[in-house]
Amino acid sequence: MIYADKKNHRPGRPSKERAGYSETREILLRAGMEVLTEKGFSSAGIDEILRRVGVPKGSFYHFFGSKESFGAELIGLYSAYFANKLDRFLLDITLPPLQRIRAFTDYARSGMAHHNYKRGCLAGNLGQEMGALPESFREQLKAVFQDWQSRFAACLEEAKEVGDISADADCQQLAATFWIGWEGAILRAKLEGSPYPLDLYADFFLSGLPR
Amino acid sequence: MIYADKKNHRPGRPSKERAGYSETREILLRAGMEVLTEKGFSSAGIDEILRRVGVPKGSFYHFFGSKESFGAELIGLYSAYFANKLDRFLLDITLPPLQRIRAFTDYARSGMAHHNYKRGCLAGNLGQEMGALPESFREQLKAVFQDWQSRFAACLEEAKEVGDISADADCQQLAATFWIGWEGAILRAKLEGSPYPLDLYADFFLSGLPR
Numbered sequence: 001m002i003y004a005d006k007k008n009h010r011p012g013r014p015s016k017e018r019a020g021y022s023e024t025r026e027i028l029l030r031a032g033m034e035v036l037t038e039k040g041f042s043s044a045g046i047d048e049i050l051r052r053v054g055v056p057k058g059s060f061y062h063f064f065g066s067k068e069s070f071g072a073e074l075i076g077l078y079s080a081y082f083a084n085k086l087d088r089f090l091l092d093i094t095l096p097p098l099q100r101i102r103a104f105t106d107y108a109r110s111g112m113a114h115h116n117y118k119r120g121c122l123a124g125n126l127g128q129e130m131g132a133l134p135e136s137f138r139e140q141l142k143a144v145f146q147d148w149q150s151r152f153a154a155c156l157e158e159a160k161e162v163g164d165i166s167a168d169a170d171c172q173q174l175a176a177t178f179w180i181g182w183e184g185a186i187l188r189a190k191l192e193g194s195p196y197p198l199d200l201y202a203d204f205f206l207s208g209l210p211r
Numbered sequence: 212m213i214y215a216d217k218k219n220h221r222p223g224r225p226s227k228e229r230a231g232y233s234e235t236r237e238i239l240l241r242a243g244m245e246v247l248t249e250k251g252f253s254s255a256g257i258d259e260i261l262r263r264v265g266v267p268k269g270s271f272y273h274f275f276g277s278k279e280s281f282g283a284e285l286i287g288l289y290s291a292y293f294a295n296k297l298d299r300f301l302l303d304i305t306l307p308p309l310q311r312i313r314a315f316t317d318y319a320r321s322g323m324a325h326h327n328y329k330r331g332c333l334a335g336n337l338g339q340e341m342g343a344l345p346e347s348f349r350e351q352l353k354a355v356f357q358d359w360q361s362r363f364a365a366c367l368e369e370a371k372e373v374g375d376i377s378a379d380a381d382c383q384q385l386a387a388t389f390w391i392g393w394e395g396a397i398l399r400a401k402l403e404g405s406p407y408p409l410d411l412y413a414d415f416f417l418s419g420l421p422r
Binding site for chain 2: 038040042043049072111113118120124125127129130131132138139141142145173174176177179180183184185187188190191192193197201204205207208
């Protein structure tokens with residue numbers, strides 16, 4: 001999930017009309033991130049993104065070439081942003097490993113609440129839409145989940161080392177399972193407009209780990 | 212999930228041109244079901260559905276009034292079709308209750324394989340897309356999941372009665388958890404083009420039940 005901050009209206013910030021190349025590009029990426037976490041790619045369309053930021057269509061293609069390369073760049077940015085966020089929790093050695101996972105799910109929960117359960121996970125939205133998206137997104141999205149899973153698996157390995165989960169536990173498989181179900185929990189939290197699906201899934205996952 | 216059968220080309224079946232009112236209506240619903248399980252609602256658009264079946268746009272509105280009421284009818288049909296399918300497994304008294312759940316997940320697995328992991332769950336697709344869909348779909352989709360969950364909960368109650376899960380188990384909560392994660396598993400199976408996410412999630416769910 002991403003919870004992009006509201007546009008920062010500092011005094012002295014140049015207006016869109018006067019914004020330079022790199023700033024306009026960044027504004028487009030930020031709007032794209034918002035639209036893709038809320039509505040996904042194919043339904044939202046470039047038009048809505050351009051409407052949100054008041055940039056003409058011609059400029060868009062000037063900056064990104066195609067809707068496909070815009071999407072690819074957004075997936076890359078989101079993946080890196082989110083990997084960083086994950087590390088903040090999963091590498092926090094002040095907490096025991098399983099509590100770090102709980103701290104992450106609690107963080108995701110507040111993030112979704114903050115956006116009234118309207119924003120979900122960009123990777124989950126695009127994964128769901130794959131049937132209507134450029135095939136080139138598939139490998140990229142698979143790699144994103146693989147990356148998040150590896151970070152989770154490393155944390156579960158630490159839980160194994162300290163004896164909080166069974167010595168036989170297959171941490172790669174458990175990490176994969178977490179992300180498989182977690183995307184379902186985000187989907188349902190959006191549909192229900194409630195944190196309940198996130199809580200229920202996080203509780204089941206943590207209590208179902210082999211001891 | 213729905214795995215609508217291929218159109219049945221019986222000899223003597225009237226051509227689309229000569230098809231009557233109720234037959235054209237049914238052809239549209241069938242195509243809608245296919246498109247919505249593959250691509251979702253807003254991305255697919257009515258245009259693709261009409262292209263698939265060769266029905267002019269004017270007819271479509273004649274039959275359904277609006278895209279929204281077409282969608283509502285499809286959700287209702289899918290929900291009923293699928294509830295029936297669930298009952299076939301969950302009420303099969305020739306199997307112990309937890310094996311019925313496994314039989315259902317195995318069935319879903321073969322269904323997805325049969326369609327090359329291109330078709331997922333209509334309710335999951337639409338749930339993911341809620342941000343871009345008519346608000347009226349929200350309560351309808353929530354009720355669909357509630358219905359499927361109740362059927363699951365009843366099966367889990369039977370597992371409790373025969374002592375296969377703990378007497379303290381909260382079957383409603385466990386059933387809700389199953390569906391939360393299962394929609395994530397379908398999403399990932401589509402993305403990966405593989406049954407692995409379904410297997411992993413079904414195994415984790417069944418082994419994580421309180422004993």
